[in-house]
Amino acid sequence: MILVTGATGLVGGELVAKLHANGVEVLALSRNPGTAKLPDGVEVVSGDLSAPASLEHILSRVDRVYLSAGGRMSDALAATLSRGGVKRVVVVSGLDSPPDDVERPLRASGMEWTSLRPSAFAANSSDMWGPSIRATQSVRTPYPEAVTAPIHESDIADVAATVLLDDGDGHHEKRYELTGPQALSLRRQVETIAEITRRDIALIEETPEEARERLLTISGHKAFVDRILQRWLDASQNPPSPTTNVEIITGHPARSFGQWVRDHLDEF
Numbered sequence: 001m002i003l004v005t006g007a008t009g010l011v012g013g014e015l016v017a018k019l020h021a022n023g024v025e026v027l028a029l030s031r032n033p034g035t036a037k038l039p040d041g042v043e044v045v046s047g048d049l050s051a052p053a054s055l056e057h058i059l060s061r062v063d064r065v066y067l068s069a070g071g072r073m074s075d076a077l078a079a080t081l082s083r084g085g086v087k088r089v090v091v092v093s094g095l096d097s098p099p100d101d102v103e104r105p106l107r108a109s110g111m112e113w114t115s116l117r118p119s120a121f122a123a124n125s126s127d128m129w130g131p132s133i134r135a136t137q138s139v140r141t142p143y144p145e146a147v148t149a150p151i152h153e154s155d156i157a158d159v160a161a162t163v164l165l166d167d168g169d170g171h172h173e174k175r176y177e178l179t180g181p182q183a184l185s186l187r188r189q190v191e192t193i194a195e196i197t198r199r200d201i202a203l204i205e206e207t208p209e210e211a212r213e214r215l216l217t218i219s220g221h222k223a224f225v226d227r228i229l230q231r232w233l234d235a236s237q238n239p240p241s242p243t244t245n246v247e248i249i250t251g252h253p254a255r256s257f258g259q260w261v262r263d264h265l266d267e268f
Contacts, residue, residue, distance in 0.1 A: 001025040001061055002164055003086075005049055006068030008036050010123055011092060014157035015066055016042055024165070027062060029055075052080035059084025064164050067091040069102050078105035088112040090163050092156065095119050096231060099175060107173070114163045114171040119179040119240060120231075122150035122260035125189055126267035133193070133268050138202040142211040143232040144187040147239035149179035152255040152263075155246045162250050171249075179242045181254040186232070189257060196261045197268050208233070 002019060006012035007028035019026045020039050030036040033044040047054045049067070052074070065081060067073070069091045081089060088111060093102045095117050106113040129139045156178060163171045184192070187203055194201040206214070208229055215225040246254035261268070 001027060001063065003027045003029060003058065003062040003065045005029045005047075005066060007038065007044070009068060010121065010153045011156045011160070012066070012068055013038070014153050015160050018157055018161050019164075022161075027058060029058075049077060052077045055080060056084060059086060062086060064088045065090070066160055066164060069093050070097075072097070073102040073105045075105045075108070078109040078111075082109040082111050086111055088114075088164065090114050090116060090160050092116045092118065092160065095177060096227070103175070112169065112172045114173075115175040116156065116159060116163075117175060117177050118151050118156050119177070120148040120150050122152050122180065122257055123264070125150070125193065125257075125261075126264060129190070129193070130267045133197075133199070133201055137199055138204055139190050140204045140206050140211070140214065141186055141190075141232075142206045142208045142229065143236045144190075144203060144205050145185050146232040146235035147183050147185050148189075148235055149181075149183045149240050149242040150189065150257050150260070151178055151180040151246075152260045154263075155180075155250070155254050158250045158252070159246060176245045176249065177243050178245055179240065179254070180260075181242055181246075181256055183239055183242055184257055192258050193261055193268060196258060197265060199268075 004012050004016050004026055007016050008030055016026055016028050017039055020042050028038050028042050028044045029047045030044050031048050033046050036044045038044060045058050065086050067089055089106060091102055103115050132138055159178060190201055190203045212225055212229060219225060
């Protein structure tokens with residue numbers, strides 16, 4: 001049986017649905033099981049990754065775990081999973097987090113592990129731009145020529161499912177950088193949304209200072225805003241190169257940014 005953490009999140013929710021649809025026994029972890037909206041027949045269990053002891057009551061039932069770790073993996077969590085009998089862990093963290101913060105505790109645990117490191121999520125476009133597109137048919141951004149290789153959440157879930165279900169050890173101690181198939185400037189991403197939604201969307205270039213003030217008003221989290229602005233600055237100076245790992249692992253090409261927009265038209 002597979003335990004999926006972050007089961008109500010973007011990737012976790014996709015993964016639960018894919019595994020369940022293919023007849024795989026899955027437990028979905030949530031801090032609030034009563035509010036989780038998951039497919040009928042999926043068992044939702046309570047637990048909190050920041051309190052590893054809260055998982056002990058379910059670990060005897062699972063042998064593989066999908067972890068949405070953010071930027072860090074604790075020694076206590078890795079040790080708890082290992083003691084509970086978990087054999088394989090697939091962990092997702094971002095490309096901008098130090099890989100050793102996630103992988104070091106897993107190396108010491110004795111479990112099989114694979115590290116997935118996605119690039120910018122295509123979903124960031126609706127989070128950042130959706131409200132202004134719906135309200136004013138415009139997008140404000142600094143660094144419009146910054147380039148990312150946005151990835152569809154379904155591709156991350158497909159990779160995770162493939163690795164979790166593989167009965168061999170070919171993915172053990174592997175780190176996979178996952179991207180979409182194209183490197184696109186923020187300007188080109190806005191143009192793609194406009195073309196597919198058939199809307200006139202104006203792109204208004206801001207200074208970094210203007211963007212910081214606006215984003216702080218929206219989020220209120222200075223560290224998050226500074227991280228986003230730094231990421232865009234880096235992407236304008238050092239454009240990323242797309243990887244082919246999604247296709248290598250799953251056998252199908254990574255979905256394009258345009259496909260992601262078509263799959264989420266209601267968000268614009």
